[in-house]
Amino acid sequence: MERLNRSGPFWFIISCCAFASMWVMIRYAARDLHSFEIVFFRNLFGLMFLMPMILRNPGLIRRDRARVHLARATSGFIATMGTFYAVANAPLADTLAINYTAPLFGTLGAVLVLGERVRARRLVALAVGFAGMLLVLRPGSVPMTPGIIAAIISAVSTGYSIVAMRSLVGVDDPRAVAAWTFILILGPSLACALFVWRLPPQSVWGLLIAIGAAAAVGQITLTRAFSLSEASAVLPLDFVRFGLVTAAGVLLFDERYDAFTLAGGALILGSTIYLAFREAQLKRQARRDSQPRG
Structure with a gap:
């Protein structure tokens, strides 16, 4: 268990770096393409990068599991479209701070949809x-x-994905969860992209391929991190992503943030870390209580 707890944070930091670099590349690509078209190429090239893994593991993608993943993929599609639009059209730190509220909406959704009890501290x-x-x-x-509104929609949709994903925990291979995400939203993302389609300039193709690669790496390493460590052990490291994205906004895109934005982002991230820590505590207590005494 100790070895797993060390490797989980390592994969989570890799995921933070991959997603932060993807956001920077989205902002550059959005100078020439609509964000909806970028989403399509993210899914296309991301799936291409995952194909060797899928082909090397027959049975990883089971057609009988498609419907199980559909609910999560639907909310994930809305979240991805909203996130990409927000990254292209709103300040990066603001978008990321709002993105951090997804676990809060997930906890709220678990109360309303799954009937979970929430005590005073939560x-x-x-x-x-x-x-x-x-x-x-x-x-x-x-x-x-519109960019800020898209970020809020993305956070709410991601929160629903968290609720939907709970039915997959411990059932599906984390690699399959990541692969299904790309497979199921490829078609809908193409349909949306056709409304704003233009042939990408030659200078943008490298960015689009890199965005797909970063998305694939980010998804795989994120699911691997959560499969190896509890969320409470890795979520505090999300400050790495916050720092990278905020620095990119200042240094690369001349964005300026006030103390309210940074303080609000810290409060949001801190509360999500506490919720993950508290949930891990409750699960451990439930396991202890279920063990026979004597």
Whole structure:
């Protein structure tokens, strides 16, 4: 177990770096292409990078599991479209801070959909997280641009994905979960891209391929990290992604962030870390209580 706890954070940091670099490349590619078209190429090239793994492991992708993954893929499709649009059209740190609220919406969804009980400490963590989102958005003083609205839609959809994914934990291979994500949303992303289609300039093809590669690496390493370590052990490392994305916004895109945005992002991330830590505690307690005594 100790070895697994060490390797889980390693894979999570790789995932943070992959997703942060993907966001930077999305912003550059969006200068020439609509974000919906970038989503399609992300899925196309990401699936191509995963094909060797799929072909080397017959039975990894089981057709009888397609319907099980469909609910998660549907919300994942909405979340991906929203995230890519927000990255292309809103400040990166604001988008990421809002993105961090997804586990909060997931916890709220588990209460409303799955009937889970939430005690006082988790309620306080939820309140702190949503207060952090209000600090970032500051209704009335920060304009609700289409990019910010897309980021909120993405966070809510990702939260639903978290709820849907709970039925897959311990059942499907983490590699299959990542592969199904690309397979099931490839067609819908193409359908949306056709409405804004233009032939990518030659200079953008390298970025599109790299975006697909980063997405594939990020998905595989993320699912691997969560399969090796509890969420509470790796989520604190998401500050790596926050730091990389914020630095990229300042250094590469001349974005400026105030203290409210940074403080709000820290509150949101802190509350999601606490929720993951508290959930891990409750699971361990439930396992102890279920063991025979004597």
